[in-house]
Amino acid sequence: xxxxxxxxxxxxxxxxxxxxxxxxxxxxxxxxxxxxxxxxxxxxxxxxxxxxxxxxxxxxxxxxxxxxxxxxxxxxxxxxxxxxxxxxxxxxxxxxxxxxxxxxxxxxxxxxxxxxxxxxxxxxxxxxxxxxxxxxxxxxxxxxxxxxxxxxxxxxxxxxxxxxxxxxxxxxxxxxxxxxxxxxxxxxxxxxxxxxxxxxxxxxxxxxxxxxxxxxxxxxxxxxxxxxxxxxxxxxxxxxxxxxxxxxxxxxxxxxxxxxxxxxxxxxxxxxxxxxxxxxxxxxxxxxxxxxxxxxxxxxxxxxxxxxxxxxxxxxxxxxxxxxxxxxxxxxxxxxxxxxxxxxxxxxxxxxxxxxxxxxxxxxxxxxxxxxxxxxxxxxxxxxxxxxxxxxxxxxxxxxxxxxxxxxxxxxxxxxxxxxxxxxxxxxxxxxxxxxxxxxxxxxxxxxxxxxxxxxxxxxxxxxxxxxxxxxxxxxxxxxxxxxxxxxxxxxxxxxxxxxxxxxxxxxxxxxxxxxxxxxxxxxxxxxxxxxxxxxx
Numbered sequence: 001x002x003x004x005x006x007x008x009x010x011x012x013x014x015x016x017x018x019x020x021x022x023x024x025x026x027x028x029x030x031x032x033x034x035x036x037x038x039x040x041x042x043x044x045x046x047x048x049x050x051x052x053x054x055x056x057x058x059x060x061x062x063x064x065x066x067x068x069x070x071x072x073x074x075x076x077x078x079x080x081x082x083x084x085x086x087x088x089x090x091x092x093x094x095x096x097x098x099x100x101x102x103x104x105x106x107x108x109x110x111x112x113x114x115x116x117x118x119x120x121x122x123x124x125x126x127x128x129x130x131x132x133x134x135x136x137x138x139x140x141x142x143x144x145x146x147x148x149x150x151x152x153x154x155x156x157x158x159x160x161x162x163x164x165x166x167x168x169x170x171x172x173x174x175x176x177x178x179x180x181x182x183x184x185x186x187x188x189x190x191x192x193x194x195x196x197x198x199x200x201x202x203x204x205x206x207x208x209x210x211x212x213x214x215x216x217x218x219x220x221x222x223x224x225x226x227x228x229x230x231x232x233x234x235x236x237x238x239x240x241x242x243x244x245x246x247x248x249x250x251x252x253x254x255x256x257x258x259x260x261x262x263x264x265x266x267x268x269x270x271x272x273x274x275x276x277x278x279x280x281x282x283x284x285x286x287x288x289x290x291x292x293x294x295x296x297x298x299x300x301x302x303x304x305x306x307x308x309x310x311x312x313x314x315x316x317x318x319x320x321x322x323x324x325x326x327x328x329x330x331x332x333x334x335x336x337x338x339x340x341x342x343x344x345x346x347x348x349x350x351x352x353x354x355x356x357x358x359x360x361x362x363x364x365x366x367x368x369x370x371x372x373x374x375x376x377x378x379x380x381x382x383x384x385x386x387x388x389x390x391x392x393x394x395x396x397x398x399x400x401x402x403x404x405x406x407x408x409x410x411x412x413x414x415x416x417x418x419x420x421x422x423x424x425x426x427x428x429x430x431x432x433x434x435x436x437x438x439x440x441x442x443x444x445x446x447x448x449x450x451x452x453x454x455x456x457x458x459x460x461x462x463x464x465x466x467x468x469x470x471x472x473x474x475x476x477x478x479x480x481x482x483x484x485x486x487x488x489x490x491x492x493x494x495x496x497x498x499x500x501x502x503x504x505x506x507x508x509x510x511x512x513x514x515x516x517x518x519x520x521x522x523x524x525x526x527x528x529x530x531x532x533x534x535x536x537x
Contacts, residue, residue, distance in 0.1 A: 081151045082180045090142045100113055204289040211283050228247040264308070
């Protein structure tokens with residue numbers, strides 16, 4: 001739907017402001033909890049801090065005491081922080097459930113919290129380790145002396161899983177947590193207890209639940225994202241199902257994202273050598289994240305480190321993680337404009353306490369900044385309208401000599417100091433700003449469940465009573481009637497259909513966007529009234 005909106009807006013602007021200037025007086029010829037593995041840049045907890053390069057062997061270490069595989073019974077361990085509750089299992093040492101505490105499924109305060117991971121099948125947990133060279137499989141049952149963790153404020157904690165393979169390889173996974181951060185540190189360590197050197201790669205498996213969803217704005221963005229080869233790479237789910245994705249050049253992070261939330265795995269010191277994304281069945285997408293080769297001499301230890309992130313796609317929070325994680329928010333070509341506008345909205349919100357008011361203030365500021373351009377544009381169109389009778393005379397006079405007619409028209413422009421492009425160029429300059437704000441409002445989690453006033457209780461959802469889009473359509477009609485035009489009657493009637501078309505498009509738009517457009521229309525009407533009054537005076 002967004003592409004249709006962009007095309008419609010561009011076409012309408014081109015027709016309304018460009019036609020009359022260039023061609024004067026022409027003749028008619030799915031909700032489901034998805035499962036993420038997350039990402040984050042900074043790390044908390046001691047075990048994950050000193051991240052050695054992936055293939056680097058550490059100093060000799062005393063073997064970690066652990067029972068052989070299969071001797072332990074799988075059990076769950078819960079980690080509760082200020083921001084989320086996570087449940088890990090000794091089955092695979094993976095994450096089986098994660099619930100965000102600060103975000104609800106709906107506006108009803110009694111509704112459940114957002115669930116990012118919720119899996120009951122062990123081989124579909126996320127952050128599972130798989131390294132056949134070292135004898136580690138996703139089905140490995142680890143030993144852990146860890147107990148449930150309760151972390152608050154700035155407190156930190158760790159969770160450790162260990163196992164020993166029949167070949168004498170000691171494998172250890174250490175998760176590190178902070179009480180008030182969304183990122184989770186992860187260290188995977190291989191200790192060689194044998195007599196020969198061992199080589200292999202460590203696979204980190206992220207299973208993401210994929211289920212059909214219809215008409216839910218939360219899933220407008222839905223699928224895998226990978227920052228590799230210096231750009232964010234993504235593909236639609238149906239194409240992934242037909243052909244797996246593979247990334248092996250400069251992988252920084254791999255994520256599964258929806259519109260407002262995401263999970264990701266971030267590389268630490270080049271710990272991701274390859275990412276393979278497959279869609280093995282209808283409801284699961286697997287991201288197989290592979291480390292560089294780890295070579296471990298007898299009695300030595302090698303390790304790889306990652307940061308996991310499970311949380312909101314909040315621009316400030318993602319940027320704080322580092323590693324360009326904020327690029328997971330797709331602002332398109334207008335990112336350099338959209339991001340400052342998001343920061344401006346947040347800044348204003350800190351003072352007015354309402355994102356709806358912040359949108360209105362931003363609209364006023366933008367209108368004020370562009371006032372000289374729009375004033376020049378409307379004045380130019382008004383001047384062109386006054387010249388229309390003379391243009392018609394010239395066209396009739398030189399109807400058989402096109403070159404002579406063009407020379408006469410240009411001379412008319414020079415005599416009356418009118419620029420035929422003056423009506424549309426100032427408007428074209430504003431288009432990037434408009435679409436930057438459009439993207440900022442469309443994908444900002446700040447608007448999710450943010451109330452305005454009266455019946456508008458969620459700026460990210462449509463107006464439940466359709467009042468604002470209907471008023472917006474009326475103001476658009478008034479604005480169009482006031483705008484100078486040189487179109488013939490047939491074209492003018494066709495253009496009158498645009499407010500109706502836009503009204504129907506905006507019926508299902510987020511109310512925050514509709515408020516912006518409505519306020520912008522009202523300000524444009526006031527400006528046009530002022531211009532018409534001063535020009536005619």
